[in-house]
Amino acid sequence: MRPLVFAGNWKMNIGPVEAREYLRAFFSAGEIPRERSVWFFPPAVSIEAVAQGIAGHRNVLVGAQDIYWEPKGAFTGAISGPLATQAGARLTLIGHSERRHVFGETDQETGKKIKAALAADLQPVLCVGETLTQREAGETLAVVTRQLEAAFAGGWGGTKGRVTIAYEPVWAIGTGRNATPKDAADVHRSIRGWLKTHATSAAAFLILYGGSVNLKNAAELLAEPELDGVLVGGASLDPRGWAELVRTAVA
Ligand code: PEP
Numbered sequence: 405m406r407p408l409v410f411a412g413n414w415k416m417n418i419g420p421v422e423a424r425e426y427l428r429a430f431f432s433a434g435e436i437p438r439e440r441s442v443w444f445f446p447p448a449v450s451i452e453a454v455a456q457g458i459a460g461h462r463n464v465l466v467g468a469q470d471i472y473w474e475p476k477g478a479f480t481g482a483i484s485g486p487l488a489t490q491a492g493a494r495l496t497l498i499g500h501s502e503r504r505h506v507f508g509e510t511d512q513e514t515g516k517k518i519k520a521a522l523a524a525d526l527q528p529v530l531c532v533g534e535t536l537t538q539r540e541a542g543e544t545l546a547v548v549t550r551q552l553e554a555a556f557a558g559g560w561g562g563t564k565g566r567v568t569i570a571y572e573p574v575w576a577i578g579t580g581r582n583a584t585p586k587d588a589a590d591v592h593r594s595i596r597g598w599l600k601t602h603a604t605s606a607a608a609f610l611i612l613y614g615g616s617v618n619l620k621n622a623a624e625l626l627a628e629p630e631l632d633g634v635l636v637g638g639a640s641l642d643p644r645g646w647a648e649l650v651r652t653a654v655a
Pocket residue numbers: 413415572576577578579580614615616617635636637638639
């Protein structure tokens with residue numbers, strides 16, 4: 405078995421009380437295979453409960469869904485890298501499609517957030533991906549490259565093996581339509597090529613695919629060696645289904 409990451413983005417679901425129940429059900433569903441890592445991205449209010457619930461479980465980490473770039477101050481409603489770290493987060497999503505397209509986050513803002521994450525010792529998971537219109541116009545690689553350039557415009561900090569990119573085509577998120585393994589692999593190959601040319605650190609990069617991954621299509625997607633894992637929204641919300649996906653997706 406090759407090492408794989410299974411990242412679950414709970415979005416605005418599962419509060420702290422539910423998170424404790426979720427983790428009990430998830431861990432009671434069976435052992436996580438040695439080569440697999442599981443990352444949970446709960447809403448900010450549940451990070452601490454998840455950090456406590458995963459303590460002692462190997463290869464399981466918790467992350468924030470988003471951070472603001474300032475470390476502290478008068479920014480009502482936001483959480484910073486140091487605050488997320490204090491709650492137990494080790495990672496953070498940056499530039500998730502819903503941050504970009506629902507909340508209007510710009511490429512430049514993702515750059516500030518990447519810098520802030522690295523400064524706070526949080527492993528960033530940068531989400532990139534094109535809309536359907538951009539895909540149909542043949543702009544997928546141009547969009548993804550622009551997003552990568554903006555995100556790392558501030559440099560690579562002390563990334564030491566700690567940068568993950570999640571390729572998530574916007575048209576595939578929450579829609580039940582997923583990219584084919586070949587389509588995903590083609591974009592992953594380009595992202596890897598870009599990273600090899602531009603990264604100024606010795607970091608080992610992971611590239612995950614996200615967009616309507618579920619129990620039925622995960623194995624087929626993960627059979628594609630370009631995928632180092634998956635970032636999953638809807639199908640990570642049920643602890644037993646998620647545990648089954650993590651344990652059984654054959655790669
Ligand atoms: C996501 O939230 O990153 C995601 C990929 O969602 P879904 O799996 O529901 O498409």
